[in-house]
Amino acid sequence: MSVESGNEFQRLERAHYSPPWADTSIIGVAGSSGSGKTSLSLAIIRQLSLPWVVILSMDSFYKPLTPEESAASFKSEYDFDSPAAIDFDLLIQRLKDIKAGKKTEIPIWSFNKHDREAETTTIYSPHVLILEGIFALHDPRVLEMLDLRIYCEADADLCLSRRRNAHSFLIPLSHC
Numbered sequence: 001m002s003v004e005s006g007n008e009f010q011r012l013e014r015a016h017y018s019p020p021w022a023d024t025s026i027i028g029v030a031g032s033s034g035s036g037k038t039s040l041s042l043a044i045i046r047q048l049s050l051p052w053v054v055i056l057s058m059d060s061f062y063k064p065l066t067p068e069e070s071a072a073s074f075k076s077e078y079d080f081d082s083p084a085a086i087d088f089d090l091l092i093q094r095l096k097d098i099k100a101g102k103k104t105e106i107p108i109w110s111f112n113k114h115d116r117e118a119e120t121t122t123i124y125s126p127h128v129l130i131l132e133g134i135f136a137l138h139d140p141r142v143l144e145m146l147d148l149r150i151y152c153e154a155d156a157d158l159c160l161s162r163r164r165n166a167h168s169f170l171i172p173l174s175h176c
Helices: 001-015 037-049 067-073 088-099 140-145 155-169
Strands: 024-029 053-057 104-110 113-125 128-132 149-153
Touching: 024 037, 024 088, 024 140, 037 128, 037 149, 088 104, 088 128, 088 140, 149 155
Parallel strands: 024 128, 024 149, 053 128
Antiparallel strands: 104 113
């Protein structure tokens, strides 16, 4: 193989492959608890059939609680289903880092401790990032960064049934 044909091979290879950090697309999937957001996100991944697709759950971005809020949360008196519970500033910064092709650290939320874990999850800029959560379409700054917006809707009784079955041991249902 000559140097010229080797260069042509590399050029053609680049034409069919883009590194994940080249241009991350962000899909926002929102809907009420139990509406099927995670199932839909997994179906999107299967249909895309691309490497480097990541689901980023907004649960990772709950704000650290004050001691008073923490005490209230263990008595089911803190509303995690409120936009005020989400650290949108941190979420925006992490999304900007991902869009810029940077490695970023994602917090891990513990529903057992009602607090962030000391460890984080490292994400390298994927081809596609699916932002999944009840408030994925809430903040205008997030909306500006989304390439596609999806709202997942389901019957309220079905949502409650799914939530009870999937999360009753973790999340109190008193706020439904």
